[in-house]
Amino acid sequence: MLRYLAIRLLSIFPLALGVATGVFFLIHLIPGDPIDLMLGESAASSDRAALRATLHLDEPIVKQYGHFISGLLQGDLGQSFSMKKSVSEILLSRYPATLELALFALLIAMTIAVPLGIFSALRHGSFSDQTILFFSLLGVSIPNFCLGPLLIIFFSLKLNLLPVSGREELFSFVLPSLTMGIGMSAILLRITRAAVLEILSKEYILTARAKGLPQHTVVLKHLFRNALIPIITVLGLQFGALLTGAIITETIFSWPGLGRLTISAIYTRDYPLVQGCVLTIAFTYLLVSLIVDILYAMADPRVRY
């Protein structure tokens, strides 16, 4: 187990390096000069040249790549072009906002999906099962940029219950996390239901029932624990999707998180900031998949690495 974890942990670094390399060259391919965007096209050419030299943008691209990677290896993501602050500082101030949304979304998804999924599977084929399945299909299919505005129309404009956008008020997080959580809960529900259905046909459930165990013991001890593995898998995979979904959701709700930061950094050709954002998202994703693997072993003693 320890050996496996060490290998997995180490394998994150080449992958992250791959992502870093990919993003470095991709962002430099985007047409548009960051100097133009910072100084305006009418700036004196001496000023432009001076700024270009300070930002090392006058060097050959391979050399710039060398700077970037050597900085990265020392934990230095560089200075943002547009915000005149270090990239790590900006990321640290924005990352919690996105993490907050993602975690609440996860919580919402689990609270809706796991009990309903188990219920649906236990009542397999009934009217309530079909109704739950139908709504989960809607939930899987509705894109964030449709659901978000619909939630705003209903909860903010009609009922006047929740703030429309921003992160200033206490309940600001509710609508954006709902937007991200509902889609995820639908996927999770389908997985939970399928997993429970499969387990229901196993002999140990028959044994447990035959022993005369009460329903809640069968469900909690025998069904739920065995259904955990596919649930954890999907949670891990979906967490990555959540971080990406944050780009759209944060735009809808003017949420000051990593997603909106990434978009605006791309628009301003703020190379170091884009690199930092993408790396942070990718690193989180890789880390979460590692945590998922650890959770496997904790949830299922049969899993050995």
Add this chain to the structure above:
Amino acid sequence: MHRMGVLIGCLILILLTASALFAPMLAPYSPFEIRLEEGLSAPSSSHILGQDKLGRDVLSRVLYGGRVSLSIGVAVTFISVLVGIMVGAISGFLGGRADSILMRFVDIMFAFPGILLAIVVSAILGPSVLNIIIALSILGWGGFARVIRGQILVARCEDYILAATALGLPPWRVVIKHLLPNVLAPVIVEGSFAMGHAIVAEASLSFLGLGIQPPTPSWGGMISDSKSFLLVAPYLVIIPGLIIMAVVVSFNLLGDWLRGRLTERG
């Protein structure tokens, strides 16, 4: 219930495809005709779905927008499947170093946050229908490559493949004539889901302003155009939103059904 669902889904898809194809005949107005003084008018008898901020007829824009959204969905899925099959087949059949290199490459692509890659690529190429198709295909092929590779790894050891190889068939013939036809079922299933994904991805890009550029109508662009008028004209967001949802629901129903029909063998 399930078969009814598929039936309704297919009906929706046929209807929307037909209405997109025949948009020039069906649309009551030009999708570009601006009537500023009638901007944000609610649905009425002359404009069944109302008018947007520039007074353009929403129904006409929905019909024409379908042409853009659906054709991008089809093109992206087609290219992703094609590239995915090629890469997956090479990876699964050759194995060894080629397989590790290709699959690590796919791993890196997956570690890249999905829509972000499309955003960067469409920023590099500039927004046009062709470039959006390229950007979304770059995003889409990896999943197919993984599915095909997995299938081929399993199928490679089957007796009929061993027999074909033993008979001295060249490898490309074994792959094309014997392996691929036997591993296509999951690709068809994935393809159905991928159509829905591609349409949502295009709409997301257009929503962020990086997709289809105005004045060309697209479903995502219509939502983006109208998101600041939620209070006065919520239907401008609700209508294209519902249509995108209906399309995605239909493709998901189809995919679920196909999965049940095609992959329950053996």
